Each structure stands twice: as C-alpha cells, then as structure tokens.
Amino acid sequence: MNSNQYGNLLRALEVERDCRTLLLTPTLETLDTPLSGLSSGHLTKPICRDSLYDELLALIHGIRTGHREDTPVSIPERNQVKAPRILAVDDNEANLKLVMTLLQDCKINAEGASSGFEALTKARKKPFDLVFMDLQMPGMDGVEATARIRDLDSDTHYTPIIALTAHALADEQERLSQQGFDGYMPKPISSRQLNELVREYTGYDCKASGTSFKISEIRDTGRILRPSNRRIQQDCMSIGESIQLAAGKADLAEELFSMLLEQLHSDAPKIQALWDEGNHEELLECIHKLHGATRYCGVPELRAAANRFETALKCKAADREILKDQLTCAIDRLQNWSEQTDWQSLFREQQRQPEAY
Structure with a gap:
C-alpha cells in the first residue's frame, strides 16, 4: 500500500471504528509524515519488550508507566575534575532556563545565550569547554553560530558543540557532523543524556557533584492518546x-x-x-x-x-x-x-x- 492508503486505513481504524493503532517504523522519520499524527502510538524498531509492554498498557488501559527509568543515584565522592565552563544556547526562554538549572545544580559554571549572535559574542570573549546549541533560531541559527565558533578554535583549544534538536532522525546525525557538531541531544532534555554528554566531553561527573536529579524522558512517540469516542x-x-x-x-x-x-x-x-x-x-x-x-x-x-x-x-x-x-x-x-x-x-x-x- 502507498502512504495515502495507509493513511486511509489508519483513519478508518482510529476514527470510524474507534480502534487504537500502534505504528512500528525503522526510524523516527515518520514523525514528519501525517501517518504519525493518525496513530495512537509509535515505536521504532528494534522493539524492546519493556517499551512494547508500556505502549500496549497505555493503548489498552490508558496507563502510562515509568518503570523503565532507572532510580537516580547520588555518588558521595568528590569530583576530581574541575567544573567545566559550559554555554547553553536556545531562543526559547523555558528551554534555556531548564538546561541552565540542571547545569547549575551540577555545580557547573554555566552561561546562557538566547541567540546565535549572543553565543558568538560570549565565545569570542572566552573559550568554553562545551556548548549546547539549539538548531532553529531566528537570525543566526545554530548551524551558522557553530560554524563561526569553529573559526575561533585553535591548536590549543577545541570547543565541543552538541546540537539540541526536536527530532533525532536517522540521517540527521551524519548531517550534523558535517555541519561541525560533535553530537546531538534530542528534546525534551533528558538529565541522563545531559550527564553523559558532560562527562564524555569534559570528564566532569555530574553525579559526583552530590546532586541527584532526574527528568523523565517524554518523547513525542509516547503521545497523549486520542480521546475515545466512548470515554x-x-x-x-x-x-x-x-x-x-x-x-x-x-x-x-x-x-x-x-x-x-x-x-x-x-x-x-x-x-x-x-x-x-x-x-x-x-x-x-x-x-x-x-x-x-x-x-x-x-x-x-x-x-x-x-x-x-x-x-x-x-x-x-x-x-x-x-x-x-x-x-x-x-x-x-x-x-x-x-x-x-x-x-x-x-x-x-x-x-x-x-x-x-
């Protein structure tokens, strides 16, 4: 069947017959197609047992569980690595505030910028050990800001830059790498991924700072269920x-x-x-x-x-x-x-x- 036929089938099941559907795809690319908006649930292959169980529980009983999240652990040892200088860039005030709060909770010397121009200005004044860069911003976007910050790199200092993106598409990683990014972190921000990226690129362990926090990873694939005609x-x-x-x-x-x-x-x-x-x-x-x-x-x-x-x-x-x-x-x-x-x-x-x- 072609995409229109699939769309008609999903619409008939979801709307006319009030039947939940679970979309299974190889990647997240279908988030940019009408199909993902028609289905009640969406999982990417390979399917994990826990993910499938949670999705079926939500589709059948309307119950969202969080048992897949590990229990946050606070490590009492002192961090042996000096707190890095990190720059967070996002034109959305709420997004920027959350990232800054998490970094500051880790005892990290973090600075925020609400535009590509502001980020470039701050990077010219002093080097940063890591930059979290939003991609879509008015004026100078994240790609252009990254390219200009790359021009500031020298033989003695290289600035790792992580892209903040709403969709982690299969082909996007290679494209981001070609545009000068060292990695990416999908939105909404996961505290686990934030910790791992900080540790990977700076050697600083957020958990060793004595802070224990966790943000549940809520993705668009776990969207709210379409209200049933009977509920x-x-x-x-x-x-x-x-x-x-x-x-x-x-x-x-x-x-x-x-x-x-x-x-x-x-x-x-x-x-x-x-x-x-x-x-x-x-x-x-x-x-x-x-x-x-x-x-x-x-x-x-x-x-x-x-x-x-x-x-x-x-x-x-x-x-x-x-x-x-x-x-x-x-x-x-x-x-x-x-x-x-x-x-x-x-x-x-x-x-x-x-x-x-």
Whole structure:
C-alpha cells in the first residue's frame, strides 16, 4: 500500500471504528509524515519488550508507566575534575532556563545565550569547554553560530558543540557532523543524556557533584492518546508530569508553567492571524517554539496538538486547518483550566512533599 492508503486505513481504524493503532517504523522519520499524527502510538524498531509492554498498557488501559527509568543515584565522592565552563544556547526562554538549572545544580559554571549572535559574542570573549546549541533560531541559527565558533578554535583549544534538536532522525546525525557538531541531544532534555554528554566531553561527573536529579524522558512517540469516542476527554494538565520534567523541582515547574501561560496569551491570537494571512512560514516558526515550550510542562494534550500541527505544516498536509482548530481548542482548554484552578497552590503543595517525586 502507498502512504495515502495507509493513511486511509489508519483513519478508518482510529476514527470510524474507534480502534487504537500502534505504528512500528525503522526510524523516527515518520514523525514528519501525517501517518504519525493518525496513530495512537509509535515505536521504532528494534522493539524492546519493556517499551512494547508500556505502549500496549497505555493503548489498552490508558496507563502510562515509568518503570523503565532507572532510580537516580547520588555518588558521595568528590569530583576530581574541575567544573567545566559550559554555554547553553536556545531562543526559547523555558528551554534555556531548564538546561541552565540542571547545569547549575551540577555545580557547573554555566552561561546562557538566547541567540546565535549572543553565543558568538560570549565565545569570542572566552573559550568554553562545551556548548549546547539549539538548531532553529531566528537570525543566526545554530548551524551558522557553530560554524563561526569553529573559526575561533585553535591548536590549543577545541570547543565541543552538541546540537539540541526536536527530532533525532536517522540521517540527521551524519548531517550534523558535517555541519561541525560533535553530537546531538534530542528534546525534551533528558538529565541522563545531559550527564553523559558532560562527562564524555569534559570528564566532569555530574553525579559526583552530590546532586541527584532526574527528568523523565517524554518523547513525542509516547503521545497523549486520542480521546475515545466512548470515554471522557483526558485532563489537559498534569502537575505530576510537570514536576518530573522540571527535575523534580516543584518551584521550577511552577515557573515554567507560568511562562507557558504567558506565551499562550500572545500566541493564541497570533496563530489565528498568521493562518488567516496565509503566512505559513512564520506560523511554522511560532508553532515550533510553542511545541518546544510544551515539552517542559505537563500539558500532554497541548503538546500532542502542537506536534501534530507542526508536522502537518511541514508536510503541507490536507488536514492542516482541522489540526489548527484542535490546537486552538487545546489552548482554550488549558487557559480556562488555569483561570478556574488555583494551580500555584497545587505546585506548592507538592513542593512541601518532594518525596512523592
């Protein structure tokens, strides 16, 4: 069958027959096709038993488990390697804040930059031991900033640069290497991967700094389930997931959620205006930033809606307007929830009970 036939089959199963489907693909490349937006679940081959079990449990019973995550361990020994100088670059304020918080918790001398120009300015003033570079930024993007930082390298100093990317596509690793990157880290940021990359490129062990934290790895392949025709719609907000994504820090989770609400206040009318103008290029940039912000908050419905609409815009899918309307509804639901709920108290209650996470 061709892609259109597969799409019709998935649509018939998911919508007409209210049957969950699990998409199995060799790579994550289908995240950029309409097929991934139609299926309820998505796994990449080779299939691991635990991943398959978790996905089936979610599809059949609506239960998301976290047993695949290892228990974080704090190592009491002192770190023998001097804390490195690390630069984090991201134009999304929430993304940058989370990375900076995790690095600072490791007793690392970290600096942040919100644009490629700012990153280059900081790199010219002093060398860094490692750089985390977002790829998509207005003005000077991550690729150009990396190329210019490479020009600053000398025989006595080389700056490892790690790309921060939303999709870890199969062919993207080679392309990033050709563009001057030493590695990549997929969003949302995983504390385990962050620790491993810092240790690999600087020799500094974050765990040995005495800090014990963990961010659950939530990927778009584990998207929120499409509400069943026979079941009530799922909640639009999860306090627990927000805290997990903020490294178990309730105060940071509250601040990131507040930043998202502030962003939605300006994004909601902007999305509709750009759509009405037919300015899909600027609309895609707006949705990409919104999707990035949702990755660090417990807003599964909005995250999934933003992901589907972003994918549809990239592929110029025929159902873009439907997906745009779904995103608008998800924004409205979250804003209504925030107005009708004392969510600050919910976060602060969890802050007084950190052992729950």
